[in-house]
Amino acid sequence: xxxxxxxxxxxxxxxxxxxxxxxxxxxxxxxxxxxxxxxxxxxxxxxxxxxxxxxxxxxxxxxxxxxxxxxxxxxxxxxxxxxxxxxxxxxxxxxxxxxxxxxxxxxxxxxxxxxxxxxxxxxxxxxxxxxxxxxxxxxxxxxxxxxxxxxxxxxxxxxxxxxxxxxxxxxxxxxxxxxxxxxxxxxxxxxxxxxxxxxxxxx
Numbered sequence: 001x002x003x004x005x006x007x008x009x010x011x012x013x014x015x016x017x018x019x020x021x022x023x024x025x026x027x028x029x030x031x032x033x034x035x036x037x038x039x040x041x042x043x044x045x046x047x048x049x050x051x052x053x054x055x056x057x058x059x060x061x062x063x064x065x066x067x068x069x070x071x072x073x074x075x076x077x078x079x080x081x082x083x084x085x086x087x088x089x090x091x092x093x094x095x096x097x098x099x100x101x102x103x104x105x106x107x108x109x110x111x112x113x114x115x116x117x118x119x120x121x122x123x124x125x126x127x128x129x130x131x132x133x134x135x136x137x138x139x140x141x142x143x144x145x146x147x148x149x150x151x152x153x154x155x156x157x158x159x160x161x162x163x164x165x166x167x168x169x170x171x172x173x174x175x176x177x178x179x180x181x182x183x184x185x186x187x188x189x190x191x192x193x194x195x196x197x198x199x200x201x202x203x
Contacts, residue, residue, distance in 0.1 A: 001097070003084070026058055070102045106145075
């Protein structure tokens with residue numbers, strides 16, 4: 001489980017393919033604190049560490065199912081990826097409950113400067129039957145974009161905006177997101193459960 005509070009925007013130093021899977025090698029400041037089998041969120045996707053090296057790099061594997069639902073297959077050497085280690089249960093929940101299970105991708109359709117913050121607009125395509133199951137955004141609700149816990153504004157059936165403060169812009173890969181960029185979305189798990197309960201009630 002994660003909170004959507006990114007620890008570091010780390011650099012991809014290697015990408016290799018193994019059948020339908022890809023192996024990502026990441027360089028980050030806390031790599032020497034990691035161990036094999038540990039869970040780390042990469043752009044919001046929970047992946048298992050498979051190797052840790054003395055040069056402060058580590059490797060994870062993303063399988064075909066993950067690649068089909070996320071932007072990890074688009075990563076190349078030199079790209080920034082948002083990292084978050086799993087929550088410590090006796091700590092504060094500074095963001096919201098994030099599972100690290102990406103639901104779909106979205107495309108950035110606009111980037112606007114606004115008095116010190118930056119507004120990003122994203123559009124996504126979710127079938128109506130999935131939206132009814134909670135795969136959607138709601139005004140002032142929570143959404144995870146590339147692993148970053150954010151508050152939704154201007155929510156529509158297939159789009160929403162988020163306001164990014166300078167700190168988040170500078171310390172995550174939002175600094176590289178532009179019109180046309182593909183990002184990962186995880187919708188609020190509480191909304192999914194409520195939608196499912198309502199579905200069962202009406203069945």
